[in-house]
Amino acid sequence: MSIWELANPVRFMRLSGRVLPYVSVLTIVFLSVGLVWGFFFTPDDFRQGASVKIIYVHVPLAFLAINIYFMMFVTSLIWLIRRHHVSALAAKAAAPIGAFFTLAALISGALWGSTTWGTYWQWDPTLTSFLIMFIFYIGYIALWGSVDEPDKAADLTSILCLIGSVFAILSRYAVNFWSQGIHQGASLSLDKEENISNVFWLPLVTVMTGVFFLFLTLLLIRTRTEIRNRRITALQAREVL
Amino acid sequence: MRALLIRELRLALRSGGGAGLGLAFFLIVVILVPFGVGPDSKILAKIAPGTLWIGALLACLLSLDRLFQADSEDGTLDILALSPLPLELLVAVKAFAHWLTTGLPLVIAAPVLAITLSLPGEVYFWLIASLAAGTPALSFIGAAGAAITVGVRRGGLLLSLLVLPLYIPTLIFGAKTATLAAEGGDPMPGLMLVLGLSLFTLALTPFAAAAALRSHLG
Numbered sequence A: 001m002s003i004w005e006l007a008n009p010v011r012f013m014r015l016s017g018r019v020l021p022y023v024s025v026l027t028i029v030f031l032s033v034g035l036v037w038g039f040f041f042t043p044d045d046f047r048q049g050a051s052v053k054i055i056y057v058h059v060p061l062a063f064l065a066i067n068i069y070f071m072m073f074v075t076s077l078i079w080l081i082r083r084h085h086v087s088a089l090a091a092k093a094a095a096p097i098g099a100f101f102t103l104a105a106l107i108s109g110a111l112w113g114s115t116t117w118g119t120y121w122q123w124d125p126t127l128t129s130f131l132i133m134f135i136f137y138i139g140y141i142a143l144w145g146s147v148d149e150p151d152k153a154a155d156l157t158s159i160l161c162l163i164g165s166v167f168a169i170l171s172r173y174a175v176n177f178w179s180q181g182i183h184q185g186a187s188l189s190l191d192k193e194e195n196i197s198n199v200f201w202l203p204l205v206t207v208m209t210g211v212f213f214l215f216l217t218l219l220l221i222r223t224r225t226e227i228r229n230r231r232i233t234a235l236q237a238r239e240v241l
Numbered sequence B: 001m002r003a004l005l006i007r008e009l010r011l012a013l014r015s016g017g018g019a020g021l022g023l024a025f026f027l028i029v030v031i032l033v034p035f036g037v038g039p040d041s042k043i044l045a046k047i048a049p050g051t052l053w054i055g056a057l058l059a060c061l062l063s064l065d066r067l068f069q070a071d072s073e074d075g076t077l078d079i080l081a082l083s084p085l086p087l088e089l090l091v092a093v094k095a096f097a098h099w100l101t102t103g104l105p106l107v108i109a110a111p112v113l114a115i116t117l118s119l120p121g122e123v124y125f126w127l128i129a130s131l132a133a134g135t136p137a138l139s140f141i142g143a144a145g146a147a148i149t150v151g152v153r154r155g156g157l158l159l160s161l162l163v164l165p166l167y168i169p170t171l172i173f174g175a176k177t178a179t180l181a182a183e184g185g186d187p188m189p190g191l192m193l194v195l196g197l198s199l200f201t202l203a204l205t206p207f208a209a210a211a212a213l214r215s216h217l218g
Helices: A003-007 A009-040 A050-082 A085-116 A125-146 A150-178 A198-240 B002-013 B019-037 B041-062 B066-073 B076-082 B087-116 B121-149 B155-166 B168-182 B188-217
Strands: none
Touching: A003 A009, A003 A085, A009 A050, A009 A085, A009 A198, A050 A085, A050 A125, A050 A150, A050 A198, A085 A125, A085 A150, A085 A198, A125 A150, A125 B155, A150 B121, A150 B155, A150 B168, A150 B188, B002 B087, B019 B041, B019 B087, B041 B087, B041 B121, B041 B155, B041 B168, B066 B076, B066 B087, B066 B121, B076 B087, B076 B188, B087 B121, B087 B188, B121 B155, B121 B168, B121 B188, B155 B168, B168 B188
16 A cells, blocks of 8 residues: 555545554553653662653653654645645644644753753753744644635645744754753764663653654544544535535 | 836835835834843943844834735735746845845944944944845745735734744844954854855745745635
């Protein structure tokens, strides 16, 4: 089966309805195992103490927040090129989840920063980029909310998402030019020696998988809601005629 | 194309066109800053480049929502879209006209206002250079935002929400150029980056704006 067959809303509804229960169960399993493991069965950091455990909330959310924006970029591109409605609706459904994850990453980061850096907020490139990304999410959601015609809304938000992606990357490098950072570099990159120790890494990856499945669950539910909304609107339009 | 440019300039410069309005707004914003932070000339000199840049940015934003809105309301936009001129070029001409009537006056007025903020003398050149290099980017990015929000409910408010975050890189590089000059650093890389950003938006945003306009029209 080609992935493009999912562009048909009926097929998408059938498949997503079948997949949804499994994904929800996976979310619960990975999240509960990962969080319990991380919070109760890993040692405290020798310098940060117990506050290091915020990593199990902060890193997965931040990781997903960036990748949800990337997903919206790809689905927007698919909408503009091939005009698959499910793709546009998936981008619409993903945006509030992404905005919430970004906000949660910022807040958990602020709490973590207050104990380790001694400050809730610092104009550090990483933090600033996340704040900018949050504003991008808000603008994107607001634009969806203010255009009535669904196809036009999908067009405009897709264009905004593409421009936004380019400028988000530009901002990322611009803020490096603007300020020195205190945020640490990547802790999970594949090619570096100085990754965090395995004791923390394994539960962290478990939570990350859990948060990914959480996103997938929410995304499927929200996309299904959007499709049903579309159907109701279409039916109502027919009633009036 | 030249006719369009002349039409745009005429419309903006006539009374009610709003070209002077942006300049007056710029003046007000810059004057408000000393009231907010106090008249200490040392502090004012330190924040002068940033203040002038933010003022220019807001003044630019103020006149943006009229860029396509008026033409869309009276149907001119539909006629322009039917003309042999490609929509991308139309956007570029309109954005250029916007820069001539909004951005350029700001560049010229900035040094005068910089006196009130007691900006050190050697920084003037770099401040003007950075503004001259950066304000086209503001107009061109703004054109894309204006094209997206034309005819949208509460479009003006939405426009600021969409466009201001896009202005961040320009603001950073532009203000940093002048700040570096004030601190005795080498401002050249900053200026080059602002200029690059302007050229980049000049090449990129007309296509995005034209795509948005097509969606509105068709």
